[in-house]
Amino acid sequence: MAPKYAPSLRSRLAPPLLFLQTGFIVIYALYTETDSNVQVVGKKFRDFYPEFQDVNVMVILGFGFLCTFLVRHGYSGSGFNLLVAAMATQWAVILNGIESWHYSGKIRINLKSLVEAEMCTASALISIGTVLGKTNPVQLILIALLEVTAFILNKWLLQTLLNIQPLSSIMLLHVFGTFFGLMLTWINYRKGSEQRFEKEKFDRKSGLFSMLGTLFLWMFWPSFNSVLAESPGRKSVAVCGTYLALAVSAVTAAAVSVLSNPKGKLNPILIQSCGLAGGVAVGVSMSVIQQPWEAMIIGFSAAVASTIGFQYLKIHMLLAFQCHDTCAILSTHGLPGLLGWLAHLFLQIKDSDDHTTAIRFAVFHICTLLVTITVSVSTGFLTGTLINLKIWRPPQNRKFLYNSQKKKKKHHDF
């Protein structure tokens, strides 16, 4: 719920939403059709549906409740997340289908196109984690639509320039989302807000809602990493590998958090944030992982990097670079994503038969990362500049984040 004194959003939110939604419906009416190959669709449907639902739960519920730890933004945050996800997914289906529209005149709608769209949406939801509590819904929707566009542009660039398969480029969503989000929050930084961020505490009840979101992400991450794999054999490897990597991450995050805590306490918030690192890292390097222990080592390293990053990097980023990262996306998605990229490089080189192939692959792989970071940083910069305009009526400085905790116990008639 927006605070009572927040500026009215009627003229800023309702017309664009209605305009965009009507536009989407017109585009769908003109250019999409139900996938007509019933035999294939039917078979795929059966194999696909449970994993599709798991990904759906992650995007709508997992990301939605992850951000409820902000006491003041919990309830409205989960509602905004639904709104943003619903917009971004419709848009991503259209953008993902442009190629098919170019060749056959129609975009086919089936479970696969929906699940790919949801994964593009996930990258936008990751970016939004950096500016949570500092933006209004109009800005969130703008960010989501532009980020999805940039992400699909990046996918298209990687496919055209470097011949990277969509499966691999989609998995870079964590890296893309992180750098996009960091640029957003860096540009949106306002002087004098450091001391206010001190108040970013949460109480136990909010913590439990947030834990709920985390657990759904943790439980269904194997589906997220395996849903786009083609053969059932690969799916099975992806599921088992991701599961074990997540288990290792949770344990490692707990151990490292106790080690680095000045009082030697076990902080559940670190298990919660960094226990997902293994899923991120294994997702990025999924296509070359063969054995469970490879996934487990990746999960271990990712959790160590993520936990140390969470403890020391967030405050450092704020003070040194004036970059306030509400949900610590850099540590929870960025570092594990980069580590997964590194693991992919290393495993592929290890498996190569000769030097030429290995070097060739390394060059391609490094270019993939460079292109992704370039696109995400530049589009993130543009988006940040755009949403910083006064016409979107952003929340005032002094209303950032927790400024009305004292009102928390009242009942509101929202």
Add this chain to the structure above:
Amino acid sequence: MAPKYAPSLRSRLAPPLLFLQTGFIVIYALYTETDSNVQVVGKKFRDFYPEFQDVNVMVILGFGFLCTFLVRHGYSGSGFNLLVAAMATQWAVILNGIESWHYSGKIRINLKSLVEAEMCTASALISIGTVLGKTNPVQLILIALLEVTAFILNKWLLQTLLNIQPLSSIMLLHVFGTFFGLMLTWINYRKGSEQRFEKEKFDRKSGLFSMLGTLFLWMFWPSFNSVLAESPGRKSVAVCGTYLALAVSAVTAAAVSVLSNPKGKLNPILIQSCGLAGGVAVGVSMSVIQQPWEAMIIGFSAAVASTIGFQYLKIHMLLAFQCHDTCAILSTHGLPGLLGWLAHLFLQIKDSDDHTTAIRFAVFHICTLLVTITVSVSTGFLTGTLINLKIWRPPQNRKFLYNSQKKKKKHHDF
């Protein structure tokens, strides 16, 4: 938890529950058997199980947590919902099987009979939404059992008189449940309670639990609409259509709610209540939807109708017709259901080749609605009269809804 001073329910609740439960077990022992065609059951089981579980989650968790927004009735409400659902599902399996019992002497129990029973239960849970916080568990169980009976009677009437397939008549559950529930609450209305309804506010924590229920309904609604479809091709169309309609609904509900809010705020409760309208409307018209954009237009209109209804209709119904609808069922299920019925009529006529078929269909379709409304209104009237009897020890007037908010912060040893 019932308040401390509520009348004892021991003599009213325990004996009927034990009697009914024992009766159900005896009926199951005499007249049911496990489906013995292992080949068919096995194949169906694999295709069916994930969707069965999604519907189960919607009925038990989704509807159970939807009603937790009532601060005082949240915890006990979710418990009562489980109790009512467990009773009504057992009863619906029996009633749905009467035909098969008539022909073969046995009712076959398999996943399909359970999922059909759960959908009949859903219609009872919708009705209960109108009288929530104003009834005791004895009354809730009575309502559920009678409503399920009436709903299955309606299904049987439609099949016998108009040759309507069970798949189509089950989908009228939203319309049936709404009118049944409105009659219930109209009869149960007590003078002098208007000002008390003013207190129907909720705090953010309750809101998050309620949001959780809503999100589970939102995420799994595609399974609800597709579970009874026969061919995998139809299932795929149903899932994609429902998904897109829900996305459109969420966005439209947000836009319309900002437009109609006097302060131009975005109210998450409207996204929550009216974002489901698309799922309801598409469910009712599922069998004639071919293309995604048809579902999206239906979702758009349903969300507009539902949001406007939610903003203005609830208070109007209370003041003009003395009909207090706790969960605003009329707007969230009734209007979208009627709109889905209209869309079905329109799409079928558009697809008809000649006038005769079109008119013939229109007559049948209008009769279907008339029969459904007649049965639901009349049985709802009878049920309302029955549960209004003093022997069920209904909660006293002054204990309706929120009268003990002041006690909210104490710890109770329930």
Add this chain to the structure above:
Amino acid sequence: MAPKYAPSLRSRLAPPLLFLQTGFIVIYALYTETDSNVQVVGKKFRDFYPEFQDVNVMVILGFGFLCTFLVRHGYSGSGFNLLVAAMATQWAVILNGIESWHYSGKIRINLKSLVEAEMCTASALISIGTVLGKTNPVQLILIALLEVTAFILNKWLLQTLLNIQPLSSIMLLHVFGTFFGLMLTWINYRKGSEQRFEKEKFDRKSGLFSMLGTLFLWMFWPSFNSVLAESPGRKSVAVCGTYLALAVSAVTAAAVSVLSNPKGKLNPILIQSCGLAGGVAVGVSMSVIQQPWEAMIIGFSAAVASTIGFQYLKIHMLLAFQCHDTCAILSTHGLPGLLGWLAHLFLQIKDSDDHTTAIRFAVFHICTLLVTITVSVSTGFLTGTLINLKIWRPPQNRKFLYNSQKKKKKHHDF
């Protein structure tokens, strides 16, 4: 979150966790491999994955949130549950694979090995329910690892001595977990803590989180009982039987709780705790249940036993045997488990053709129970003695359970 004055766990928790986790990774690297029979794995994957995820949700979310009713231990409890489950599952995969390692030199990792490991973990989580709020994370991990070892030892003993199939012995997890846990808490009992247990109340918000955990267990219990069944026909019988037994349990628990409540109130906590009894009992006797009504009668009896046990047994155990059972595991898992064992015996004898087979089976069946109880009690005794050592820095007496309720409303920076 550990209270501020709790002893530092750095030296006790971090090194063992890191050591064990590194050890696990080394063992996985040396002795495990991905299941290479892609055809079989692929087919199994499709049939298996939805049920695997349901069991995963039960273990991680269900058990994790079940224990959140303890106001002070809710948030950290769900975090510790994830940590413990992640450790125990990795360990159980290794132990379950020892036999296959013995014969072929490698442990195969696939969905089936993961799901079996999660079920062994479930038995450890049940045991932990008895000492919840009275132990620190180091102790919890020790308990989980030792309990999983003991449970798999018991499985191996039953298979070697009595030729009991793993499917049947795994289902004894409820009985095993209960007796193991009771021994733990009996040894950990400390004088003078009776009056403190009086404070084991909970507020409604915590109750809703706990209800959430319960509902996930309730909804997915059919998957828990059917996941290890081989043929799809058996799976279907298991799912329908478990579903109906759970429905009967919920209704019966409500009825008996009203009957036994001195004020004739309906207590949702009894629906919550004892509504699961049917799932437990039917799980233990699954392999001989043919008809739905058999499952329903078992569910009815289990709920009656569980509800009466919950009302009277917990306090009796505390006063007479000085055995404080935080989550009333004896009533919710122990009694229904024993009742399921009895139902198995009875049904098998009823179906036997001649006396010799019946007696032979009865002897085997009684021996199975005796071995299980002997192993669980003796290993529980040893584990209890071990975790009682001062080197683990257990929480001090006066900090048991609810001693800092007064601090509940503050915001903590954990």
